[in-house]
Amino acid sequence: MSINFKNALGIHPDALNVRSKRSEILANNLANSDTPGFKARDLDFKGILQGEYENRQRMELSRTSQRHIPAEGVVMDSSLKFRIPHQPAIDGNTVETNIEQAEFAKNAMDFQSSFTFLNSRFTGLVKAMKEQG
Known part of the structure; x- marks a missing residue:
């Protein structure tokens, strides 16, 4: 019997990747909290x-005149x-340090929750494989 990792692990591997990327963005916001004009x-x-964003990564540009510079997409x-x-x-800076710090802490806790869940799943899968072998 084969193990389907997608069913066994659920959304948690993807969640770890997104939460890691989000921590970088939130850290960047905090690092630029004193930069004039920086937008959080x-x-x-x-x-x-x-x-929802898988099919929206590319925006095709059309030309309304032959004299316009052609562009394949952005x-x-x-x-x-x-x-x-x-x-x-x-x-013009929109970084609110207290909100960014709270979001960063919440994101870190959510990351840890997904990591703990995945760790317990892998422990269970390893145990199941050892018992079958």
Whole structure:
């Protein structure tokens, strides 16, 4: 009997990848909290895991005149959104340090939860394989 890893592990391997990418984005927001004009960004985590962005990564450009410069397409990261601040700074920076730190901590806890789940699943799968062998 073969093991189907997709069924055994569920969405957790993908969640780890997305949460890792999100931690980089949140860390970048925190690193730029004093940069004038910097716009805080975040991932649409639910949308990514539901596969909403798989078919939207490319935007085809059309020409309305033969004199326009042809363009094949533009790759867009549509899963990355700008965060709307509660209190925007005068210098145009939208990073709110307390919110970014809270989101970073929550993301780290969610990452750890998925990692712990996967670890227990792998432990169970290894145990099942040893018992069959």
